[in-house]
Amino acid sequence: NIDRLTLYTEKPSESTILVICHKGKNVDKRTALYKHALAKGVVFESPKPYDNELTDWLSNHIRQQGLTIEPKALSMLTDHLGTDITKIAKELEKLFVSMPADTKTITAGIIENNIGISKDFNIFELLKAVGTRDKAKAFIIADYFASNPRSVYISVAIRQLFDYFQKLFLINYKRWQQTYKKLPMPSDKELADLIGTNIYFLGEYKQAANLYNNKKIFTIFGLLREYNMRSKGIGGGTINDSELFKELLLKIFSV
Numbered sequence: 001n002i003d004r005l006t007l008y009t010e011k012p013s014e015s016t017i018l019v020i021c022h023k024g025k026n027v028d029k030r031t032a033l034y035k036h037a038l039a040k041g042v043v044f045e046s047p048k049p050y051d052n053e054l055t056d057w058l059s060n061h062i063r064q065q066g067l068t069i070e071p072k073a074l075s076m077l078t079d080h081l082g083t084d085i086t087k088i089a090k091e092l093e094k095l096f097v098s099m100p101a102d103t104k105t106i107t108a109g110i111i112e113n114n115i116g117i118s119k120d121f122n123i124f125e126l127l128k129a130v131g132t133r134d135k136a137k138a139f140i141i142a143d144y145f146a147s148n149p150r151s152v153y154i155s156v157a158i159r160q161l162f163d164y165f166q167k168l169f170l171i172n173y174k175r176w177q178q179t180y181k182k183l184p185m186p187s188d189k190e191l192a193d194l195i196g197t198n199i200y201f202l203g204e205y206k207q208a209a210n211l212y213n214n215k216k217i218f219t220i221f222g223l224l225r226e227y228n229m230r231s232k233g234i235g236g237g238t239i240n241d242s243e244l245f246k247e248l249l250l251k252i253f254s255v
Helices: 002-009 032-040 051-063 071-081 085-098 108-115 123-131 135-147 154-180 188-195 199-211 214-231 241-254
Strands: none
Touching: 002 032, 051 071, 051 085, 071 085, 071 108, 071 123, 071 199, 085 108, 123 135, 123 154, 123 199, 123 241, 135 241, 154 188, 154 199, 154 214, 154 241, 188 199, 214 241
């Protein structure tokens, strides 16, 4: 019965600060309650950031603590923790407390030692192996995931692979526009912003795009869709998640 608060918000007390926390979804902006709050107070909305906004949010949050973070360490955090701000904030709070007082830069080693994300066996390194078509390294990491099932879930890995190949697709598309439409190629900064990555990693994405043209990427998108469905039990048979993921990797390398 939140709308009954309009009895108060229509004429609020000037000597009282009232904070209404409405969690889970936005208040209907057509209601009197929202209109009263907007006219006589402050409305603050805090939506969950999109994946491509999380890196900037995380960097700024760490900078506010007087620290910097290495690009690889930042990718390890975002790939492992997802977009749940509450979860990220709690993990960072534990990290800040555990680090030596004179620490100025958060490294991949610090992330590994304090949050439990391996700096060598994580989704970031897996994507790098796929991008360079390093089959041996990719399957070593996949074996690590199989032995440590809580290190990454197949649904998360598939989503990360989709995001990765989407970035390669955009790079190839911009190259196609440059060749066939005579449009200027975006600057490195513009291209990094477009695909939602740190400019530090742009060279790696460009090299990967050389190995995966968009015809191959369309085939891979189809594989990711198929194996995403199979991981949810639709046409998956009796194969377990780790074997299913290895099968997906094998097909990606075969494209």
